[in-house]
Amino acid sequence: MDFDHVMRSQHDSPSSVRTEEVTSDVRKGPWTAEEDALLANHVKIHGEGRWNLVARRAGLKRTGKSCRLRWLNYLRPDLRRGNMTLEEQLLILELHCRWGNRWSKIAQHLPGRTDNEVKNYWRTRVQKLAKHLKCDVNSKQFRDTMRCVWMPRFMEQIRASTGQFQASAQGPSDRPAEDPPRTHGIGSGYPVYDDHRDSLPELSPSVSSSDSSDPRFSSSPSPNQAGGIGSECFGLGLGDGPNYWTGCAQWWQPGVDAGEQEDSNGCLVGEDSLESLWNEEDAWFLQQQLLE
DNA sequence: AATTCCGCCAACCGCAGGTTC
DNA sequence: TGAACCTGCGGTTGGCGGAAT
Known part of the structure; x- marks a missing residue:
């Protein structure tokens, strides 16, 4: 029997339900350590869900919404901390x-990261760069610059840092039989998507992991290459759903500092960033785009 | 040393869609 | 069937800390 059902059958009644925010002394603002402990303890025992009930039963003068947010964004044990890695960026x-x-959909593909974190990353880093380049973050020019300039640089850096891209590009027959499916990685244990395609629209026409010349690993595409600027230069072959991240269960161990964790596992720390990849070439690239 | 500016991020708000009664 | 409520999502804001002046 799931938590939802238990809680409903045991505690809900027409008078006890739907009392969200009825109490006038609802607390707002930063959470205290005591509140965190109350919430964490309650969720540990009873599980997630029914947040309004959680708030009341845990003795928290918070809204269910607030409790949910605090749990998802801060208290969840599987959360990652620290800078975004190159792969994540x-x-x-x-x-x-x-x-x-x-x-939230993007965050689902970044284990341990929250939608809030991804959103904040985008707003503080990526939008800042768009501002630098004096263009709209949603403009075609900016998106092309991302696809055709920054993403290849990221790939190049990842390749240079790990030297394991080639291994990743090997066909399925090169994988050990006990490999978890679809999770061969860029760094050790870090998953990369392959041919298990989802139902989503593809960035590139066709990308198959059995293709040893997998275009997703090609770096620094020229504007004249097949597809060209403005087309979908990169198809990472992204999949949908947690299956793609099973490698991360081994890679990430809760409770260990993110930096140490990544170092000890040979994964990239986030010292390299989008900002470090930006240079005057990007402005030039944008200019060329605008001239076309 | 004091003040201002700026970036980051935790938390709130409003809305939409789903569920319950 | 419709109102009340719950949940999740994306946008926005306010506070804090560090950098710059």
Whole structure:
């Protein structure tokens, strides 16, 4: 029997339900350590969901909404902390190209990251760069610059840092039989998408992992290459759903500092960032785009 | 040393869609 | 069937800390 059902059958009644925000002394603002402990303890025992009930039963003078947000964005044990890794930044760029401001959907592909984090990253980093380049973050020019300039640079840096891209590009037959499906990684244990395609529209016409010349690993595409600027230069072959991230269960261990974690596992720390990839070439690229 | 500016991020708000009664 | 309520999402804001002046 699930928590929802238990809570409903045991505690709900027409008079006890629907009392959200009836109490006038609803607390707002930063959470205290005591509140965190109350919420975490309650969720640990009873599970997630029914947040209004959680708020009341845990003795919190918070709205259910507030409790849910605090849990999802801060207290969840599987949350990651620290800077975005190169892989994560690359993934955000790619997924945003595909889905736009669907933060929660994008966050689903970044284990341990929240939609709030992804959204904040986008607003503080990516939009800042768009401002630098004096163009709209949603403009075609900016998106093309992301796809055709920054993303190849990210890939190049990832490749340079790990030297494992080639291994990742190997066909399925090169994978050990016990490999979790669809999760061969850029860095050790970090998943990369392959041919298990979802029902989403593709960025590129066809990308198959069995293709040893997988275009997703090609870097620095020239404006004249097939597809060209303005077309979908990159198809990472993104999948949909948690299956793609099973490698991360091994890669990420809760309770360990993110930086240490990544270092010890050979994964990239977030020292390299979008900002570090920006240079005057991008302004030139944009200018060329506008001239076309 | 004091003040101002700016970036980051936690938290709130409003809305939409789903669920319950 | 419709009102009340719940949940989740995306946009926005306010506070804090560090950098710049």
